[in-house]
Amino acid sequence: MAESRNADEIFREFKEHSIAEFFKKNRQMLGYSSMVRSLVTVVHEYVTNSLDAAEDAGILPDIEVWLKEIGENKYMVRVSDNGPGIPKKFVGKALATVLAGTKFHRYVQQRGQQGIGAAGATLFAQITTGKPIFVKSGIGKDSFSCHVSLDTMKNSAIVKDMENIDDGFRGLSVEAEFADVKYEQSEHGVYEYLKRTALSNPHCQIKFIDPSGKESIFMRSVKEMPQKSKPTQPHPLGLAVNDLLEFAHASTSRKISSFFVETFARTTSNKVAELKDIARGVDFEKSPKEMTWPDAEELIKAIKAIKWIAPDATSVIPIGEERIKTALKNILDPEFMNVVERKPRVFRGGVPFVIEAAVAYGGKAGYKTEDGSSGSILRFANRVPLLFDAGNCAITEGIKTIEWRRYAIDMETQPVSVFVNMSSVHIPYSGVGKEAIAKEDEVIEEIKLAVMEAARGVQSFIRGKHQANFESGKYKTTMRYAKQLAKDLAEMTGENEKALETNLEKIIATHYPHLKKAEINAERKGESAAREEEVGDAE
Helix, strand or coil: CCCCCCHHHHHCCCCCCCHHHHHHHCHHHHCCCCHHHHHHHHHHHHHHHHHHHHHHCCCCCEEEEEEEEEECCEEEEEEEECCCCCCHHHHHHHHHCCCCCCCCCCCCCCCCCCCCHHHHHHHHHHHHHCCCEEEEEECCCCCEEEEEEEECCCCEEEEEEEEECCCCCCEEEEEEEEECCCCCCCCCCHHHHHHHHHHHCCCCEEEEECCCCCEEEECCCCCCCCCCCCCCCCCCCCCCHHHHHHHHHHCCCCCHHHHHHHHCCCCCHHHHHHHHHHCCCCCCCCCHHHCCHHHHHHHHHHHHHCCCCCCCHHHCCCCCHHHHHHHHHHHCCCCEEEEEECCCEEECCCEEEEEEEEEEECCCCCEEECCEEECEEEEEECCEEECCCHHHCHHHHHHHCCCHHHHCCCCCCCCEEEEEEEEECCCCECCCCCCCECCCHHHHHHHHHHHHHHHHHHHHHHHHHHHHHHHHHHHHHHHHHHHHHHHHHHHHHCCCHHHHHHHHHHHHHHHCHHHHHHHHHHHHHHHHHHHHHHHHHHC
């Protein structure tokens, strides 16, 4: 029989733990699971920080990613940028303190938003190699280098070997050793991640040196900085009862009526008057700190009963239709594409978001297979590629419910790429690894509507192409019989066979004028190329 223990004995083992210690034991939650994914996660965290920092400083980002294999499943990683760097007093908190940073507390659109990423990479280096990361921060006269590690028990940074430098470097460079990682040239590898980063950030230039020494450069295709997002307030639509209560109890407003105007976007005194007419059981003169759960329930019902202006578009900055077109042309060079940007919407918590979608057909779109081609889904959140956890993502969920054959598209056999980007002040990731968007109903519906709209434009092109191929086949078949018919007619009538053939071809051509013109142009182009070849041989 097991020995019984009282509460005092049980709770002697009760201890508090730091968040860093928790993630040390649960690194897979940060994206450090498989070896390939772990290496991509490291690169992702540093590149994301570089992009945000450069854009905050108004600098067109130049990023270099360098990988070197230094042992079995062990790599040296260096990511450098031309951004503003990090001041000395913040380097430890920025790179080695979990849940510390400039993003989590701000209601503004940025790629990173949790204050975990870079610190998580430092932690991963430490627990797989036992070594700190090496940092160079070029910020002018106060430029420096140092080693940074993480005290997991206290969730605090350890900064050592601080030295001032003056070698002309400007920006930030982070270099570290990682074990339990693997480089792979696949659709889930570092190269693919960087290619997609260039696709969703056409204003960025990325240089990549892989472990074999091969250098790849994803050139900047847009020379203008993207519009800067502005801090915003939550929109009333999408608020839950608990959300409203938390905002109310944290408010410094004197009355519930002024609390609504001061706290939420698109809320005027006229809107408050509409709420009062519906939520008659709520005293709008009392302090918001005194708001009760029943008050909040009644107010949420009132919010849903009236019409609201859509969220302010300046708070959410999408990539932009022209930039997506330029990037798709630069990276995929499709035969045809259609890009759609939806109007801002809100999801749970009153958070505004915008969905952009594009469908690209032909060229380098889709995946090359042994049998030809197949479709691909390119998922992004605030311009960041999402390579993993596709099955748990709202983007995948929205796309897979579409009846693609209605749009003359077969995702199994055609060279098609479906591009979807969600922009928001707060991306509802399904986990702290930030590789999938949670399946919020409002988000899935917007994704589906955006992709279907983009697909309609491609549908016309594909059907037109199929019709052109059908017409071309009929034209060529008919032309093949013209010669035989001319010969038979010449035998029957005694007329000149060549003249009959010419006349028959003219009659056929009147029914397919555009095809005949294309045939003539192709012949002229061939003759011109032949003449150029002859001249080249003579020289």
